[in-house]
Amino acid sequence: MHLHDGGVVAYPTEAVWGLGCDPDNTTALERLLTLKTRDPAKGLILIASRIEQFEPWLAGLDDAHLARLEASWPGPVSWLVPDNGRAHPLVRGEHTSVALRVSDHPLVGALCDAFGGPLVSSSANRATEASCRSASEIKSVFGARVLIVDGPLGGRTRPSEIRDLLTDDVLRD
DSSP, rough: OOOGGGGOEEEESSSSEEOOTTTTTTTHHHHHHHHHHHOOOOOOEESSSSSGGGGHHTTTTTTHHHHHHHHHHHHSSEEEEESSSOOOOHHHHTTTTTEEOOOOOHHHHHHHHHHTTTEEEEEETTSSSSSSHHHHHHHHHGGGGGGEEOOOOOOSSSSSSEEOOOOOOEEEE
């Protein structure tokens, strides 16, 4: 599979197209960050098809925090979860937490299941540019440097909300 070989894929999410890769493959992470011209210090979001795929990242959380995650997923909330040492440094960036979301988009779920676990999910755009909203925009911006997994966008118009699991602060509404 392209993802297991360090490749980057482009796919539709709930609101915009995303770029994804193996969250444990340094080459793939560097490739994705280069494509986006994204500062590695910012960190990246991981997506999954179900909460069980995040078990290694959630180890050590108490029952109340796990219940909060379960109540909001699948859905449009990305949670900043304290990193227990599982997150790759390029995924975590300069932060002490890792951003996690269980997507309700069927294609995203199928992609994670086919890969066998969570994937990096970052909006398909170069830094400071608008996010791509179609396969043709992906081809125009990234050319053959990404594998396109085509399908429809979900019904949302805005990216996921980002919340801090420990404080419940909203970082992106």
